[in-house]
Amino acid sequence: MTFKFHCTCGQKVSATDDMIGTTAICPRCRSGIVVQLPPELAATAAPAAPPKLPPQLARVRAVPMAVVSRPVGLLALAAAVALVLLIGTAAFLFRAHLHELVPYNLPVLIGLPIGLAVGSAILAIFLRLAVRIVVRFDLSFLEAWLVALMISAVNALSVIPAALVPFHMLSPEQGGKLLVLTASGGLLITIVTYSFLIRNALGRPIGIGRGILTYLLQIVFIVVLAGIIGAIGTLVGTFFLHRLKPLGSPN
Numbered sequence: 570m571t572f573k574f575h576c577t578c579g580q581k582v583s584a585t586d587d588m589i590g591t592t593a594i595c596p597r598c599r600s601g602i603v604v605q606l607p608p609e610l611a612a613t614a615a616p617a618a619p620p621k622l623p624p625q626l627a628r629v630r631a632v633p634m635a636v637v638s639r640p641v642g643l644l645a646l647a648a649a650v651a652l653v654l655l656i657g658t659a660a661f662l663f664r665a666h667l668h669e670l671v672p673y674n675l676p677v678l679i680g681l682p683i684g685l686a687v688g689s690a691i692l693a694i695f696l697r698l699a700v701r702i703v704v705r706f707d708l709s710f711l712e713a714w715l716v717a718l719m720i721s722a723v724n725a726l727s728v729i730p731a732a733l734v735p736f737h738m739l740s741p742e743q744g745g746k747l748l749v750l751t752a753s754g755g756l757l758i759t760i761v762t763y764s765f766l767i768r769n770a771l772g773r774p775i776g777i778g779r780g781i782l783t784y785l786l787q788i789v790f791i792v793v794l795a796g797i798i799g800a801i802g803t804l805v806g807t808f809f810l811h812r813l814k815p816l817g818s819p820n
Protein backbone atom coordinates (compact mmCIF):
# COMPACT_ATOMS: atom_id res chain seq x y z
CA MET A 570 0.00 0.00 0.00
CA THR A 571 1.27 3.48 -0.84
CA PHE A 572 0.45 6.40 1.43
CA LYS A 573 1.60 9.95 1.96
CA PHE A 574 2.82 11.56 5.16
CA HIS A 575 4.37 14.90 6.04
CA CYS A 576 8.00 15.63 6.92
CA THR A 577 8.63 18.17 9.71
CA CYS A 578 9.48 20.68 6.95
CA GLY A 579 5.96 20.28 5.52
CA GLN A 580 6.97 18.31 2.43
CA LYS A 581 4.53 15.55 1.45
CA VAL A 582 6.46 12.27 1.14
CA SER A 583 5.09 9.11 -0.45
CA ALA A 584 6.04 5.74 1.01
CA THR A 585 4.93 2.11 0.93
CA ASP A 586 3.88 0.21 4.06
CA ASP A 587 6.98 -1.99 3.98
CA MET A 588 8.96 1.22 4.66
CA ILE A 589 7.13 1.94 7.95
CA GLY A 590 9.58 2.29 10.83
CA THR A 591 12.61 2.78 8.57
CA THR A 592 14.46 6.04 8.04
CA ALA A 593 14.02 7.75 4.69
CA ILE A 594 15.43 10.96 3.26
CA CYS A 595 13.07 13.92 2.77
CA PRO A 596 13.29 15.00 -0.89
CA ARG A 597 13.09 18.68 0.11
CA CYS A 598 15.08 19.25 3.31
CA ARG A 599 17.23 16.11 2.90
CA SER A 600 16.90 15.21 6.58
CA GLY A 601 16.26 11.67 7.81
CA ILE A 602 12.61 10.99 8.68
CA VAL A 603 11.12 7.89 10.27
CA VAL A 604 8.41 6.60 7.93
CA GLN A 605 5.06 6.34 9.74
CA LEU A 606 1.41 6.20 8.81
CA PRO A 607 -0.29 9.60 9.03
CA PRO A 608 -2.59 9.79 12.12
CA GLU A 609 -5.80 9.68 10.05
CA LEU A 610 -4.65 6.46 8.33
CA ALA A 611 -3.21 4.93 11.49
CA ALA A 612 -6.61 5.35 13.21
CA THR A 613 -8.46 3.42 10.49
CA ALA A 614 -5.76 0.80 9.89
CA ALA A 615 -6.29 -2.51 11.64
CA PRO A 616 -3.89 -2.80 14.56
CA ALA A 617 -0.98 -4.77 13.19
CA ALA A 618 0.03 -7.82 15.18
CA PRO A 619 3.53 -7.27 16.53
CA PRO A 620 5.89 -9.45 14.51
CA LYS A 621 7.18 -12.44 16.46
CA LEU A 622 10.94 -12.05 16.19
CA PRO A 623 13.67 -14.02 17.89
CA PRO A 624 15.06 -11.97 20.84
CA GLN A 625 18.30 -11.07 19.04
CA LEU A 626 16.42 -9.74 16.00
CA ALA A 627 13.90 -7.90 18.16
CA ARG A 628 16.79 -6.08 19.81
CA VAL A 629 18.17 -5.07 16.38
CA ARG A 630 14.74 -3.73 15.38
CA ALA A 631 14.50 -1.72 18.60
CA VAL A 632 17.73 0.17 17.89
CA PRO A 633 16.79 3.47 16.21
CA MET A 634 17.84 3.45 12.56
CA ALA A 635 20.78 5.68 11.79
CA VAL A 636 20.07 8.49 9.36
CA VAL A 637 20.94 7.19 5.89
CA SER A 638 23.74 9.12 4.24
CA ARG A 639 23.48 9.77 0.53
CA PRO A 640 26.46 8.46 -1.44
CA VAL A 641 27.40 11.88 -2.90
CA GLY A 642 31.09 11.36 -2.04
CA LEU A 643 31.10 7.97 -3.78
CA LEU A 644 29.36 9.45 -6.84
CA ALA A 645 31.83 12.34 -7.00
CA LEU A 646 34.71 9.84 -6.83
CA ALA A 647 33.19 7.67 -9.58
CA ALA A 648 32.62 10.72 -11.80
CA ALA A 649 36.18 11.99 -11.18
CA VAL A 650 37.70 8.57 -11.99
CA ALA A 651 35.64 8.34 -15.22
CA LEU A 652 36.66 11.89 -16.27
CA VAL A 653 40.36 11.28 -15.53
CA LEU A 654 40.16 8.00 -17.53
CA LEU A 655 38.47 9.79 -20.45
CA ILE A 656 40.92 12.73 -20.54
CA GLY A 657 43.94 10.50 -19.89
CA THR A 658 43.01 7.95 -22.58
CA ALA A 659 42.15 10.65 -25.14
CA ALA A 660 45.37 12.58 -24.40
CA PHE A 661 47.44 9.37 -24.68
CA LEU A 662 45.83 8.13 -27.92
CA PHE A 663 45.87 11.51 -29.64
CA ARG A 664 49.22 12.64 -28.21
CA ALA A 665 50.70 12.92 -31.71
CA HIS A 666 47.95 15.41 -32.63
CA LEU A 667 47.91 17.41 -29.41
CA HIS A 668 50.26 20.06 -30.80
CA GLU A 669 47.73 20.73 -33.61
CA LEU A 670 44.88 20.85 -31.14
CA VAL A 671 46.30 23.20 -28.54
CA PRO A 672 47.19 26.33 -30.54
CA TYR A 673 44.53 26.17 -33.27
CA ASN A 674 41.60 24.33 -31.76
CA LEU A 675 41.33 25.97 -28.38
CA PRO A 676 37.52 26.39 -28.80
CA VAL A 677 37.27 22.58 -29.11
CA LEU A 678 39.31 22.06 -25.95
CA ILE A 679 37.15 24.55 -24.03
CA GLY A 680 33.90 23.51 -25.68
CA LEU A 681 34.20 19.79 -24.94
CA PRO A 682 34.23 20.04 -21.12
CA ILE A 683 31.47 22.68 -21.21
CA GLY A 684 29.45 20.41 -23.52
CA LEU A 685 30.01 17.47 -21.19
CA ALA A 686 28.91 19.50 -18.14
CA VAL A 687 25.80 20.97 -19.84
CA GLY A 688 24.89 17.67 -21.53
CA SER A 689 25.15 15.88 -18.18
CA ALA A 690 22.95 18.53 -16.56
CA ILE A 691 20.24 17.92 -19.20
CA LEU A 692 20.65 14.15 -18.78
CA ALA A 693 20.37 14.65 -14.99
CA ILE A 694 16.93 16.27 -15.44
CA PHE A 695 15.68 13.16 -17.30
CA LEU A 696 17.41 10.85 -14.83
CA ARG A 697 15.63 12.55 -11.91
CA LEU A 698 12.31 12.23 -13.74
CA ALA A 699 12.94 8.52 -14.46
CA VAL A 700 14.01 7.81 -10.85
CA ARG A 701 10.92 9.69 -9.63
CA ILE A 702 8.70 7.38 -11.70
CA VAL A 703 10.54 4.08 -11.15
CA VAL A 704 11.59 4.43 -7.49
CA ARG A 705 9.25 7.23 -6.31
CA PHE A 706 12.19 9.17 -4.92
CA ASP A 707 13.38 12.69 -5.75
CA LEU A 708 17.10 12.31 -6.35
CA SER A 709 18.95 15.54 -5.51
CA PHE A 710 20.12 17.37 -8.62
CA LEU A 711 23.76 17.00 -7.50
CA GLU A 712 23.43 13.21 -7.21
CA ALA A 713 21.71 12.95 -10.61
CA TRP A 714 24.29 15.26 -12.20
CA LEU A 715 27.24 13.25 -10.83
CA VAL A 716 25.71 9.99 -12.12
CA ALA A 717 25.06 11.62 -15.51
CA LEU A 718 28.61 13.04 -15.61
CA MET A 719 30.07 9.63 -14.80
CA ILE A 720 28.12 7.74 -17.46
CA SER A 721 28.66 10.54 -20.05
CA ALA A 722 32.44 10.21 -19.52
CA VAL A 723 32.26 6.40 -19.72
CA ASN A 724 30.20 6.49 -22.90
CA ALA A 725 32.45 9.16 -24.46
CA LEU A 726 35.37 6.84 -23.64
CA SER A 727 33.57 3.93 -25.31
CA VAL A 728 33.23 5.76 -28.67
CA ILE A 729 36.97 6.58 -28.88
CA PRO A 730 37.57 3.66 -31.34
CA ALA A 731 35.29 5.50 -33.80
CA ALA A 732 37.40 8.66 -33.38
CA LEU A 733 40.62 6.73 -34.09
CA VAL A 734 39.51 5.77 -37.63
CA PRO A 735 39.66 9.28 -39.21
CA PHE A 736 43.13 9.67 -37.70
CA HIS A 737 44.20 6.44 -39.51
CA MET A 738 45.11 4.87 -36.19
CA LEU A 739 42.62 2.03 -36.84
CA SER A 740 41.16 0.61 -40.05
CA PRO A 741 37.36 1.06 -40.32
CA GLU A 742 36.91 -2.72 -39.76
CA GLN A 743 39.09 -2.72 -36.65
CA GLY A 744 37.35 0.44 -35.41
CA GLY A 745 33.94 -1.12 -35.98
CA LYS A 746 34.82 -4.32 -34.12
CA LEU A 747 36.40 -2.45 -31.22
CA LEU A 748 33.45 -0.04 -31.06
CA VAL A 749 30.97 -2.91 -30.57
CA LEU A 750 33.11 -4.17 -27.70
CA THR A 751 33.67 -0.80 -25.98
CA ALA A 752 30.06 0.36 -26.53
CA SER A 753 28.80 -2.85 -24.87
CA GLY A 754 31.21 -2.22 -22.00
CA GLY A 755 29.91 1.35 -21.73
CA LEU A 756 26.31 0.13 -21.61
CA LEU A 757 27.18 -2.46 -18.96
CA ILE A 758 28.94 0.15 -16.77
CA THR A 759 25.94 2.48 -17.23
CA ILE A 760 23.48 -0.19 -16.05
CA VAL A 761 25.71 -1.13 -13.10
CA THR A 762 26.04 2.56 -12.18
CA TYR A 763 22.26 3.08 -12.29
CA SER A 764 21.58 -0.12 -10.34
CA PHE A 765 24.12 0.29 -7.56
CA LEU A 766 25.07 3.99 -7.30
CA ILE A 767 21.53 5.39 -7.47
CA ARG A 768 19.96 4.96 -4.03
CA ASN A 769 16.29 4.98 -3.04
CA ALA A 770 14.77 6.87 -0.12
CA LEU A 771 16.18 4.28 2.31
CA GLY A 772 19.70 4.73 1.00
CA ARG A 773 19.68 1.27 -0.62
CA PRO A 774 20.80 0.69 -4.24
CA ILE A 775 17.77 0.53 -6.52
CA GLY A 776 18.86 -2.84 -8.01
CA ILE A 777 19.35 -4.14 -11.55
CA GLY A 778 15.65 -4.39 -12.55
CA ARG A 779 14.90 -0.79 -11.56
CA GLY A 780 18.32 0.31 -12.87
CA ILE A 781 17.49 -1.01 -16.36
CA LEU A 782 13.97 0.46 -16.18
CA THR A 783 15.36 3.88 -15.16
CA TYR A 784 17.88 3.71 -18.02
CA LEU A 785 15.23 2.82 -20.63
CA LEU A 786 12.79 5.46 -19.38
CA GLN A 787 15.48 8.13 -19.56
CA ILE A 788 16.28 7.06 -23.16
CA VAL A 789 12.56 7.43 -23.99
CA PHE A 790 12.59 10.99 -22.54
CA ILE A 791 15.69 11.88 -24.57
CA VAL A 792 14.15 10.49 -27.78
CA VAL A 793 10.91 12.41 -27.10
CA LEU A 794 12.88 15.64 -26.45
CA ALA A 795 14.94 15.10 -29.63
CA GLY A 796 11.68 14.56 -31.54
CA ILE A 797 10.14 17.76 -30.12
CA ILE A 798 13.29 19.80 -30.87
CA GLY A 799 13.40 18.29 -34.37
CA ALA A 800 9.74 19.14 -34.99
CA ILE A 801 10.16 22.72 -33.68
CA GLY A 802 13.32 23.09 -35.76
CA THR A 803 11.53 21.89 -38.88
CA LEU A 804 8.56 24.21 -38.22
CA VAL A 805 10.77 27.24 -37.54
CA GLY A 806 12.96 26.37 -40.53
CA THR A 807 9.97 26.03 -42.86
CA PHE A 808 8.47 29.28 -41.52
CA PHE A 809 11.65 31.29 -42.05
CA LEU A 810 12.35 29.72 -45.46
CA HIS A 811 8.88 30.83 -46.58
CA ARG A 812 9.47 34.33 -45.28
CA LEU A 813 12.94 34.58 -46.76
CA LYS A 814 11.98 33.33 -50.22
CA PRO A 815 10.33 36.57 -51.49
CA LEU A 816 13.31 38.56 -50.19
CA GLY A 817 15.87 36.25 -51.76
CA SER A 818 14.14 35.95 -55.16
CA PRO A 819 15.25 38.59 -57.69
CA ASN A 820 11.71 39.38 -58.96
Ligand SMILES: [Zn+2]
Binds near residue numbers: 577580596597598600
Ligand atom coordinates in the same frame (compact mmCIF):
# COMPACT_ATOMS: atom_id res chain seq x y z
ZN1 LIG B 1 11.67 17.65 4.94
